[in-house]
Amino acid sequence: MTKVNEQFLKLPNNYLFADIAKKVNAFKVTHPKTEVITLGIGDVTRPLCPAVIEAMHKATDEMAVQSSFRGYGPEHGYDFLRYAILKNDFAPRGIHFDLDEIFVNDGAKSDTGNIQELISRDNVIGVTDPIYPVYIDSNVMAGRAGEMTDGGWSNVVYMPCTAANGFVPQIPLDRQMDVIYLCYPNNPTGTVITKEELKKWVDYALQTDTLIFYDAAYEAYINDPDIPHSIYEIKGAKKCAIEFHSYSKTAGFTGVRCGYTVVPKEVTASTMNGDRIQLNALWNRRQCTKFNGTSYISQRAAEAIYSPEGKKQVRETINYYMANARLMLSTLRKLGYQAFGGENAPYIWMQTPSGTDSWKFFQDLLYGAHVVCTPGAGFGPSGEGYVRFTAFGSHDHTEEALHRIEKWS
Amino acid sequence: MTKVNEQFLKLPNNYLFADIAKKVNAFKVTHPKTEVITLGIGDVTRPLCPAVIEAMHKATDEMAVQSSFRGYGPEHGYDFLRYAILKNDFAPRGIHFDLDEIFVNDGAKSDTGNIQELISRDNVIGVTDPIYPVYIDSNVMAGRAGEMTDGGWSNVVYMPCTAANGFVPQIPLDRQMDVIYLCYPNNPTGTVITKEELKKWVDYALQTDTLIFYDAAYEAYINDPDIPHSIYEIKGAKKCAIEFHSYSKTAGFTGVRCGYTVVPKEVTASTMNGDRIQLNALWNRRQCTKFNGTSYISQRAAEAIYSPEGKKQVRETINYYMANARLMLSTLRKLGYQAFGGENAPYIWMQTPSGTDSWKFFQDLLYGAHVVCTPGAGFGPSGEGYVRFTAFGSHDHTEEALHRIEKWS
Numbered sequence: 001m002t003k004v005n006e007q008f009l010k011l012p013n014n015y016l017f018a019d020i021a022k023k024v025n026a027f028k029v030t031h032p033k034t035e036v037i038t039l040g041i042g043d044v045t046r047p048l049c050p051a052v053i054e055a056m057h058k059a060t061d062e063m064a065v066q067s068s069f070r071g072y073g074p075e076h077g078y079d080f081l082r083y084a085i086l087k088n089d090f091a092p093r094g095i096h097f098d099l100d101e102i103f104v105n106d107g108a109k110s111d112t113g114n115i116q117e118l119i120s121r122d123n124v125i126g127v128t129d130p131i132y133p134v135y136i137d138s139n140v141m142a143g144r145a146g147e148m149t150d151g152g153w154s155n156v157v158y159m160p161c162t163a164a165n166g167f168v169p170q171i172p173l174d175r176q177m178d179v180i181y182l183c184y185p186n187n188p189t190g191t192v193i194t195k196e197e198l199k200k201w202v203d204y205a206l207q208t209d210t211l212i213f214y215d216a217a218y219e220a221y222i223n224d225p226d227i228p229h230s231i232y233e234i235k236g237a238k239k240c241a242i243e244f245h246s247y248s249k250t251a252g253f254t255g256v257r258c259g260y261t262v263v264p265k266e267v268t269a270s271t272m273n274g275d276r277i278q279l280n281a282l283w284n285r286r287q288c289t290k291f292n293g294t295s296y297i298s299q300r301a302a303e304a305i306y307s308p309e310g311k312k313q314v315r316e317t318i319n320y321y322m323a324n325a326r327l328m329l330s331t332l333r334k335l336g337y338q339a340f341g342g343e344n345a346p347y348i349w350m351q352t353p354s355g356t357d358s359w360k361f362f363q364d365l366l367y368g369a370h371v372v373c374t375p376g377a378g379f380g381p382s383g384e385g386y387v388r389f390t391a392f393g394s395h396d397h398t399e400e401a402l403h404r405i406e407k408w409s
Numbered sequence: 410m411t412k413v414n415e416q417f418l419k420l421p422n423n424y425l426f427a428d429i430a431k432k433v434n435a436f437k438v439t440h441p442k443t444e445v446i447t448l449g450i451g452d453v454t455r456p457l458c459p460a461v462i463e464a465m466h467k468a469t470d471e472m473a474v475q476s477s478f479r480g481y482g483p484e485h486g487y488d489f490l491r492y493a494i495l496k497n498d499f500a501p502r503g504i505h506f507d508l509d510e511i512f513v514n515d516g517a518k519s520d521t522g523n524i525q526e527l528i529s530r531d532n533v534i535g536v537t538d539p540i541y542p543v544y545i546d547s548n549v550m551a552g553r554a555g556e557m558t559d560g561g562w563s564n565v566v567y568m569p570c571t572a573a574n575g576f577v578p579q580i581p582l583d584r585q586m587d588v589i590y591l592c593y594p595n596n597p598t599g600t601v602i603t604k605e606e607l608k609k610w611v612d613y614a615l616q617t618d619t620l621i622f623y624d625a626a627y628e629a630y631i632n633d634p635d636i637p638h639s640i641y642e643i644k645g646a647k648k649c650a651i652e653f654h655s656y657s658k659t660a661g662f663t664g665v666r667c668g669y670t671v672v673p674k675e676v677t678a679s680t681m682n683g684d685r686i687q688l689n690a691l692w693n694r695r696q697c698t699k700f701n702g703t704s705y706i707s708q709r710a711a712e713a714i715y716s717p718e719g720k721k722q723v724r725e726t727i728n729y730y731m732a733n734a735r736l737m738l739s740t741l742r743k744l745g746y747q748a749f750g751g752e753n754a755p756y757i758w759m760q761t762p763s764g765t766d767s768w769k770f771f772q773d774l775l776y777g778a779h780v781v782c783t784p785g786a787g788f789g790p791s792g793e794g795y796v797r798f799t800a801f802g803s804h805d806h807t808e809e810a811l812h813r814i815e816k817w818s
Contacts, residue, residue, distance in 0.1 A: 001587060001617075001618040001619075001679055002528060002532060002587045002588055002619060002620040002678040002679060003528060003529040003531060003532050003587065003678060003679055003680075003681070004527065004529060004679060004680055004686045004688075004691070005528055005530075005691075006529065006680055006681065008527070008691045008694060008695075009680070009686065011694060013690075013694075014697075015694065015697035043480040043481045044480050045475075045478070045480065046475070046478070047472060047473050047475050047478040048472045048473055048478070050473070053470075053472065053473040056465075056469040056472075056706070057466060057469055060462060060466055060469065061462075063456060063457045063462065063465075063664065063665070064456050064457055064462040065456055066454075066455070066803075069454065069455070069456040069664075070664040071452040071453050071454065071661070072450070072452045072663045073664055106515055106666075106701075107701045109699065109700065109701040110699060110700055113699030113700075114699060117414060117550060118413065118414055118417070119411060119412060119413060119414055120412040120413060120415065121414075122412060123411060123412050133698075138698060138699055141526060141695070141698070178410060178411045179411055208410075209410040209411060210411060211411040252478075252480070254480040254481045254701075255472065255478075255479040255482055255702075255704070255705040256472070256704055256705070256706070257515075257702070269412060269413035270410055270412055270413060271412075271413055271415055271418070272415065277413045277417075279413075281422075282413070282414075282417045285422075285423075285424065286417075286550065288423075288424035288427055289424055289522055289542075289543055289546045289547060290518065290519060290522030290523060290543070290547055291518065291522075292515075292516045292518040292519065292666065293664075293666070295515075295664070295666045295704050295706070295707055296664040296665070297465070297665070297704070297706055297707075298704055394475075
């Protein structure tokens, strides 16, 4: 008899964004003539830049000719892209890796979801709260999260990030953790971490033998020169951190699917006998077994964003979105809302007025202003009382959404 | 303290094909002037067909323009491709599915590796032997395979397929199974299954509440009109089977990355309380959490192979490879080897002379004829005494390889 993995049954039926899409569709069906503006899901809207388009056409042409056709690529990605990553994303910050510490993937969601396969079921997971749902949901499926309670999952340690503590997570003194997920610039709050604060986490991880999964998917949006782009800017992080990067937000690759993960060879985890096992070798084994590499065309597209023209074009698009973020932040604040983030990240995290329930605010905003946000409760217990807006719309849509919110407020 | 998933440590260090590549590289380093012909890994060599190239250029151009740009696609794939799949791969065989029973992916390796996440750890896995290593390795990582012994993994039921039984797996009477992996046309043996034999498996699965994972990655290579292309040609299979398809071999997409999985809504598995759970909903939840859809360009490429020109062009490439298979089969037999498969599949499965160890034969062939095959032992205990050759080379290389084998034999 086939027995189901009952851990799946503990999860809410829908993934957060599928849930939102459903509710928006319900509105659209009953209001067919109303144009809805979506600032909910963090999806880009600007076209791919010319350098990327040119690279994709060229790669496609290569695939049409016997002599330049490429079949299976390496599971960990082509060296041309891994070299470009080392040279552009790390070397200028004084960080050096071997080529085989870089694993090209089809986007950060896959790897942030799959990475927990490397650790045993009895590790205790710590997360900042609110949080990107994938980190927790993937651990629920693996049976690592315990049971759902009012305050969250019983085996997960939540570190609240709210206006009250300036969105700076505190290391809990009363509960031990084995693995910590950090995401900076943060999704969903749009806040960042200083080198000083990040150093506390690295030091803690080294002292307590804790592993950090560091999601840097939004690092390209950092404006402030003092904010770290990578956890490896902190001394010792190579011994305790795995870092996830994505081209989705950097270069508008949400439909192209490419990113990468850094698994330094110095990062180890323990067997029950106390032997230390290199996670780099394990991740390589995992990828060789369950992944067959990223599309060649997507990898050539990613390589192109490191060219001089590519860099310039990608920067223009990021500036375009960050102009939205600035406008949203100033307008919402002018309207009297408490709004955070948006200075080094494409997300605005806003307190709902008088502590309105976040799903109720989402619904009110949808039906009152025809604007879609993401309810903070979808990101965890400390997300309640907040909503997230993204800066990834067009200027026109963003302005129009703000006008509607102003009129409705 | 971070505890490692010790199940990984039970696996051999290298994935089979990584191991072969290493040995071939060692030969090349010591014999820099010798040209090696690879008939080892099942990778295609012919360029993508014109209809696919055209579709990829068009999709790339769409991504360059604001109005036609596509960001995140649906996790389960675009409807245009799912419709094309239903209409072309199933409807002509009298098989009908709902759109949401089709899940587009980045290739069959990911899904055949990930699908075991839906079942609990205590299911007993049955496999035909020899077998594609991913099925077992992914279960080892999940802790479902037991311990490695001389005869294979202690918790895995092996069903030998050898020359002695005509490569027809027998249902074991002495051991119970909960989940069975079947792959037809078979990798590595290149043999096929008749409708009559496949019906035995479906009937067994229905009677014993067993789930079948059916890998149909090579179905496009079937010539014989009586051989089933899909398990759903057998009555009742919709209640007990999940089927995997790939464009890798059908249309040379090993570097493009696209395939799909069929999870019928009627397929269920049991909780400990005896409740039946629909696996379609669980797989959707899995994909929404840990996968973010396949590259838009790859999906448009896949759609193009269903156009009239696409179908014709894809067929020409398949015919090209199958001409190699015919030549290999006849030549190897003429040389006195026992060779199987190759009539409805792009693989030739050959007995080593006088029962030579398959890794030794691999090594002898590499150093003696400078031809790479895949040692059968890499596919499981019953693979010992065999090697696999692929038909995916060019005509010239295939002929040259056969000449060398003739000279060397």
